[in-house]
Amino acid sequence: MEVLPFLPPLLRLPCPRPARPSVSLLKATALELVVLTGHVLLYPTGITGERRAPPPPPGPHPAPSGATPTAPAGTPAPPAEGDERPPVVLLHGFIDNRSVFVLLRRSLARHGWRHLESLNYSPLTCDIRTAAELLARHVEEICARTGHHEVDIVGHSLGGLIARYYVQRLGGDQRVRTLVTLGAPHGGTAVAPLASAHPIVRQMRTGSAPIEELRMPAPGCRTRFVSFWSELDRVIVPAEAARIDHPDLDAQNVRVTGIGHLALPAHPAVAAAVRQALESREPAPETIGTAGAA
Secondary structure, three states, X not given: OXXXXXXXXXXXXXXXXXXXXXXXXXXXXXXXXXXXXXXXXXXXXHOOOOOOOOOOOOOOOOOOOOOOOOOOOOOOOOOOOOOOOOOEEEEOOOOOOHHHHHHHHHHHHHOOXXXXXXXXXXXXXXXXXXXHXXXXXXXXXXXXXXXXXXXXXXEEOHHHHHXXXXXXXXXXXXXXXXXXXXOOOOOOOOOOOOHHHOHHXXXXXXXXXXXXXXXXXXXXXXXXXXXXXXXXXOOOOOHHHHOOOOOOOEEEXXXXXXXXXXXXXXOHHHHHHHHHHHHOOOOOOOEEEOOOOO
């Protein structure tokens, strides 16, 4: 502590030294830069939509001799044997694309998930409600194509907020079994003023109309929510705004230590916890440490 000697005794106030950033914050910031660099390199690969297998032609198909005839046209095919896991839909954040999920998608595929769908929405999208309606149409198409009645969704940042709006306000709980969010601004965020020029960013601010709609009652919502939030997140301000606190929702909040916003969909420790959240109905750990994870 330093004292200014030239002031009268009553005015001699201690001058605190500037707070030094913690070691964990410095490490998290360095990791954010590494993740950002890698993502910039991968970004062009995710601009276009995914290539999907063409749907079967319309109309009934002749069955082999002695086999049961196929269902009429328009009837979804049942899931393949041993394919009981629902499809997982990956939804990116603001001005991003599906390339943000390269590592998470690889982790899920390596552990047996067969139906993985990464969706892009336009960076010109100006309304969370419109994006949620688009997501609803995509989910219906995925269910019809795969024969599954339900899907799971993993949403990063704004993608998690869009998915929650679909589930909670557009009846998406009839289709979504589990919604996992990674650093989503459920309570709004005090974003940079310049970024607020974009309408959908303004909707992510505390007190916006969509945020307030998500505070409204949601009795009987069937979806299970698992929200991952990082105490070192510098995009969601305050960081606790990435938690889901709603009396009507089956929601669990998982605190992630040691990493920031961009690393949430890329870190192996988070990927392992996401797999656990999708695989099991049991509660996930309340806190996940990322130090030393590989």
